[in-house]
Amino acid sequence: MNQTANYQLCQWDPTDRILMEDFNKDNEKIDAALKANADAIAAEAAARAEADEAVKAALPLVKILDFTTEAPAPQVDLTVPDLTQYASVTLCLEAAGCPDLALRVNGSTDYRYCDAAGSGSGGDYCTELVELWAEDQHPWADIHFSWPRPGAPVRAVYFTVRDTTYQGFQCYCRDCTWEEVTTFNLLAPGGTVPAGTRVLMYGVRK
Structure with a gap:
């Protein structure tokens, strides 16, 4: 078919x-x-x-750093940029629950730091640039660095409470100039830097 x-x-x-x-x-x-x-x-x-x-x-005022610790630590290292680009720098810090705080530069205890009375009459060499005493276990400070320029030693003016008296101090580091600064180191000689410690740093542009 x-x-x-x-x-x-x-x-x-x-x-x-x-x-x-x-x-x-x-x-x-x-x-x-x-x-x-x-x-x-x-x-x-x-x-x-x-x-x-x-x-x-x-804007002339710049926030350089804003840091809050999340856990207790024997030392807190704060990395900073080149601070010689600013006319002045202010470091504000506040903590709670520790007897005192201190501030070093580049983590060094070998630098020769000078901590002098506000009148400029006398002073002591120590292992920290700034020493803060707590009022009711609550150390705080406004640390002012004026004209951090190359070749100049690290200098600061700060206020703190010592023996229930509000006092101002001037301090400097003989062995470190501003262009060499890479870190500020926050520590608690009597213990640890507590959690919740806040550090603010502001700079004024040149």
Whole structure:
């Protein structure tokens, strides 16, 4: 028995090509619009970032460091940038639950630190740049470094409570100049630096 296969001739409709071209053109327009929108968003973000940087650059006061300890530690090392770019630097710290705190430079006990009375009459050489005595187990300080310039020794003025008396001190490090400073080291000679101790450092741009 012979079987005859039937074939149907498919003819190309010109309108299909036109529809495909229109579809591609529409997609190209959509892609172009999406790209233009993305470019506009990116340009706006860049402009805002540039404006923010301009505002920051115009501000004379800069936050250099803001650090809070999460756990007790015998010593906390605070890495600092080149401080000679500032006209002055203030380091503020506050702790609770420890008898006293001290501050060293670059972790060194070999430096010859001088801690003198506010009147400038006399002083003692010690192993810390700054020594803070606590009032009710709550040591705090505002330590001011004036004009940290290259070649100058590290000098500071600070205030603390000693024997229930509010006193001011001036101190300096004979063996370290400002361009050599990389870290400040916070320690508690009578124990550990407690958790929750906060250190803030601000600088005034030159």
